[in-house]
Amino acid sequence: MDPDVYRSLSAEEIAAAVRAREVSAVDVVTACLARLGAVEPYLHAFTEVWGTRALHQAREVDARVAAGGRPALAGVPVAVKGRHGLRAAAALIDAGCVPVGATSVPGPGTPWQTWGLGAHGRTVNPWRGDRSPGGSSAGAAAAVAAGVVPVATGTDGAGSVRIPAAWCGVLGLKTTNGRLPSSDRTGLAAAGALARHASDLAAYWHVVSGARTGTAPVGGVPSPAPSPADALHATQGPDPANFPDRGPASPAVRPGSVPEAIPAGAPVPVAALWSSGLGFAGGDAEAEALAAVAYGAVERLVRAGVVRLVPGDVRLVDPGPAWLALRTPGAGPDAAGPVRDENDRRLAGVFARCELLLTPVTPNAPHGHAGPGDRYSTALTWAFNLSGHPAASVPAGFGPDGCPVGLQLVARHGAEPLLLAVARAAESRAGLRSPVPPEPPEAA
Numbered sequence: 001m002d003p004d005v006y007r008s009l010s011a012e013e014i015a016a017a018v019r020a021r022e023v024s025a026v027d028v029v030t031a032c033l034a035r036l037g038a039v040e041p042y043l044h045a046f047t048e049v050w051g052t053r054a055l056h057q058a059r060e061v062d063a064r065v066a067a068g069g070r071p072a073l074a075g076v077p078v079a080v081k082g083r084h085g086l087r088a089a090a091a092l093i094d095a096g097c098v099p100v101g102a103t104s105v106p107g108p109g110t111p112w113q114t115w116g117l118g119a120h121g122r123t124v125n126p127w128r129g130d131r132s133p134g135g136s137s138a139g140a141a142a143a144v145a146a147g148v149v150p151v152a153t154g155t156d157g158a159g160s161v162r163i164p165a166a167w168c169g170v171l172g173l174k175t176t177n178g179r180l181p182s183s184d185r186t187g188l189a190a191a192g193a194l195a196r197h198a199s200d201l202a203a204y205w206h207v208v209s210g211a212r213t214g215t216a217p218v219g220g221v222p223s224p225a226p227s228p229a230d231a232l233h234a235t236q237g238p239d240p241a242n243f244p245d246r247g248p249a250s251p252a253v254r255p256g257s258v259p260e261a262i263p264a265g266a267p268v269p270v271a272a273l274w275s276s277g278l279g280f281a282g283g284d285a286e287a288e289a290l291a292a293v294a295y296g297a298v299e300r301l302v303r304a305g306v307v308r309l310v311p312g313d314v315r316l317v318d319p320g321p322a323w324l325a326l327r328t329p330g331a332g333p334d335a336a337g338p339v340r341d342e343n344d345r346r347l348a349g350v351f352a353r354c355e356l357l358l359t360p361v362t363p364n365a366p367h368g369h370a371g372p373g374d375r376y377s378t379a380l381t382w383a384f385n386l387s388g389h390p391a392a393s394v395p396a397g398f399g400p401d402g403c404p405v406g407l408q409l410v411a412r413h414g415a416e417p418l419l420l421a422v423a424r425a426a427e428s429r430a431g432l433r434s435p436v437p438p439e440p441p442e443a444a
Contacts, residue, residue, distance in 0.1 A: 001030070006031035007146075010150055011195070015072065019071070025065075025075030029055055029077055033054065036100065038440075041442050042124065044120055045116070047117075049101040050099060054098050057093075061075050071095055072095040073096045076098065076150060077148075080152070081139075081154050082102055086099060088155075104117055104118040104119075104142075114134050123138045124142070124369075126437035126440070127169065128402065132366050136160040140152035141164030144195060145169055145437055147436075150197070151193055151204055156189065156191075156385065161192035163361060165361075166362060167362075170196055171197070171434065173390070173392045173416070174192045174392070177388035186326045187326075189385070190385070197434070198427045202423075269302070271308055271310050272298075272355065272356040273309070274295065277363065278359060278383060280315075280318040281318075287363035289400055290405050293405040294405060307358075312354075319382055322336035322386060340386055355415075357409075360380060360408065361407065362377045366403045390419055393408055393409075395433060409422060
């Protein structure tokens with residue numbers, strides 16, 4: 001497989017071709033490693049590359065297919081976040097994915113996390129080498145944007161999937177806190193993934209959420225998907241055991257409130273509320289410029305019939321102090337109690353009126369490699385780590401600096417299928433697709 005052909009394919013297309021034996025998993029992984037080798041000297045997106053191991057696993061996938069197996073993600077190369085990311089990718093590997101390496105995360109020495117350090121240097125944004133790709137899933141976003149892998153795993157403790165997805169022009173999903181396993185003692189971090197295609201995020205979610213509930217199609221092709229409404233009505237909320245003292249899990253969606261045909265066409269618009277700053281963030285010229293780009297994407301969603309805006313305002317309490325308190329060594333769960341409780345109450349009011357909350361992903365553009373200064377790139381994302389709501393970043397356009405801007409979609413606890421359905425409709429109906437960055441100098 002030609003590396004240029006490989007990097008244009010989605011995970012779904014790769015898996016279908018491998019299952020049909022039109023191409024081997026070994027050929028796919030070989031093309032992936034060639035692409036990785038071409039761009040890695042510039043991107044520094046990986047801390048480790050597992051070429052020999054990946055080719056061995058690809059041969060195992062080919063053997064499964066030859067024996068009649070139909071792995072859902074047969075032969076799909078995947079990058080995992082950090083050196084210890086293989087455990088979180090177990091369900092993907094069982095479904096036929098082939099891990100090719102560990103992506104960069106922030107290194108030691110600074111308190112800010114919106115950057116990455118690869119094996120041979122600081123990770124760069126594929127759109128501008130003098131800018132950060134975001135973090136902490138820095139290498140994951142850079143690798144996906146540059147066409148090294150169609151999907152990469154991530155974790156999101158304050159925006160660590162959504163921010164790099166936005167700054168690199170790809171899609172990112174933060175799952176409902178507690179829905180998937182996490183070792184974070186504070187409960188702030190949630191598993192997630194980054195991809196160039198919304199369908200690939202949906203494939204990720206189908207595999208990992210099925211593994212969590214014991215219904216994953218491990219070793220086989222998923223059964224025909226239910227309608228979005230049926231899927232949403234059956235969606236489990238977060239495990240209440242992960243949210244002690246916060247009451248039962250919120251329902252994923254009210255019966256009859258979700259359109260049934262978002263992915264298929266002619267969707268009924270989803271009720272959504274827009275907020276440029278959640279009542280506490282932004283306000284300067286840069287934030288306003290990025291909010292204008294994100295709102296332009298919202299207008300495209302409205303024109304395409306994907307969402308309809310409902311009037312209203314969102315005013316949350318700034319979650320920053322509460323988030324930081326929870327991260328203080330020795331802090332108990334009550335450290336964020338008053339802020340969390342108040343914001344939970346206000347968000348419940350929002351989701352009583354609509355299905356989606358829409359915001360910019362960040363109030364600032366990608367910063368340089370010296371750091372963000374006194375700005376918090378997490379200002380619009382970490383509220384939903386504190387509250388536990390699932391959220392996604394979809395490409396919205398470009399800022400004045402030529403770097404991508406992301407639109408954040410937030411939904412009720414457990415409503416990942418709605419986020420993914422809207423992301424697919426945004427891509428197919430409103431044209432909000434992952435743009436292709438310029439070739440790195442060494443690969444051009």
